[in-house]
Amino acid sequence: MSNAKVLIVDDDANVLKAYERRLRRRFDLETALCSEEGVTAVNFLGPFAVIVSDMQMPRVNGAQFLQRITSVAPESVRIMLTGNADQATAAAAINEGQVFRFLNKPCDADDLAKAIDDAIHEHQRRIEELELVRQAVSGSIEMMSRVLAITKPEAFGRAARLKKFVASLAEQLKLPEAWEYETAAVLSQLGWITVPEETLNKHRSGAKLTKEERQTLDSRFDAAADLIAECPKLDRVAEIVRRCGTPPAATANHDEQVVDPIERGRALIDLAESFDELTAGQGITPLLALEQLGDSSHRHDHELLAGMRSHLEGAEDHVLIEVRVSELQDGMELAEDVVTTEGAMLVSQGQEVTLTLRQRLSNYCKTHSVKQPIHVLASRQAAERLRMAPEVAAAS
Template identity: 40%
Template structure:
């Protein structure tokens, strides 16, 4: 399938001219105005090149191309305008990061040459990106296979973490999830240098002594040392280096590291024999350690697998069939209902009566069945 070009202008006759003049040479889509352009970009993309007029109502070409850059960073952007002003050209280059700035009327020969150059630029960008991804994946596959042979337990942990981390990132609708996936796969690679007896205790859920904790805690920095000679691994190694850092300890933790922290701590709790519900409850009780948005996304990803969606609701929103994900207590900290209980009409009636006498802490954490 050939690369697609998108032309955006607020004049329909100009868009018709582009379609007629270029359709034999390029695959051309058009959009009438910036808002329509963004809709087409998201619904019909990816586009190799976007050509935008500068002067458009509601959203001008500079603002539009800036949003194109956010939504589709590899798309090459061209500004086409009849208002050739130095200030506009500078703004287009700086804010929209445009590839070329052309003035109207632009003869068809010049436009075709510019579009061909833009397509060459797009192919260069995407080829480099795919080469980087392929090279990294190949190198990492070798390292992970070595880990699976040398330490199957560490490999198993990295596989569990990878699945949880990717599912959480998908809930958050993050971009470039493949980088987080690679970081998760390599998060335990430093364990190759940790004594086997320490790893066995860790992975079986036994408590480590202070000296053992210190030795085990070195595995992240060892992993960074092992990986730092692979080109363009900076973002991935930053996630690995900070995987054990708590959210409260630093404001600038990479998002990937915040995700790994939740996944790793959850895995530790499961290895200690806690159920998923118990492990999640324990994480909630230590919320200062985790990014709250990531913890919520992690819960959604985890319970979606089990056929439930975690929610926090007001007392009046409780319905039969919901399962309590945390204890329900009065404002005076008296336990009314224990977590794990499925709500029935009778239980709800009793809870509402008790809330009138004692008051209930809200919101209430529940699991809602997925229908």
């Protein structure tokens, strides 16, 4: 049986039952009796490699249904079933729903299975192409991240925390386009480069800003989006970041709502920034921060908050410990800023310890003084290994 998920939408229950009997052993199959059920399936049971839709359905026809889910499931390959394969129908389906193949009804299950196999191969090709695109743009993302690390280390640390938060929540909720959300979370902080240090210091201290300073601060997402838009294949990431500077979009009819991925990205980053301000900024524990965010339920999405609670409650147990630079291990998380003995920031709190970070700090310690020990979050196993290390060394 193929591992690729397939969705068939048809308002004829007998047709769906017949396809289920013939195809369920070959494909990971889901069915829906109308476009409304189809939208729900795409939002909550996807992602689907292939979506098959009947053309003639009540209220919303197949072409309109496929067009509605294009933004939510852009990589899904679409097949249209129609008993009215005239030119106008075909043109509407191609233009609105980006249909891969048409099949006339009644359609034999074997013929449909062959078309689905071809569509699965097409889906795999698209996924491979998308992966090549991701690899191609990763260099641009890395370059912009390094610029942020050098010019605004505090913003870079926040970017690392936002990426980790968004990645965890996207995985928890099994969201499509996760890489776009993670990328947008990191690059959303690029706008801080355009904020003068004096304005930034006033903002940190809570001092009153002038009208011009407030405008500069408020336009940071637009500034970041303009920079991102210069990179090829990052158009949607730029849209997500630009949307971060706007209020939540008005919701549509909840009975048949297709989740806008741009708005979902904005909501993710907004929740991540709010959570980061409470935990990293104010020192509030994660679960208490969640409770406070839940109180502002009109601002934050209920589904995201529920996913956040599941993630926090199921997270690996970590403990706060003190280590020296030489004791840092990959996977630890900095619980405070790493600073020189004179107070200059080297690495901001929240960043995950990596080989590159350890090498950077180790080299710096050879010629400069770093304030030690450093507070980090570590798994209980890592903390126990560090505690046992001196005892083992003494015993040997």
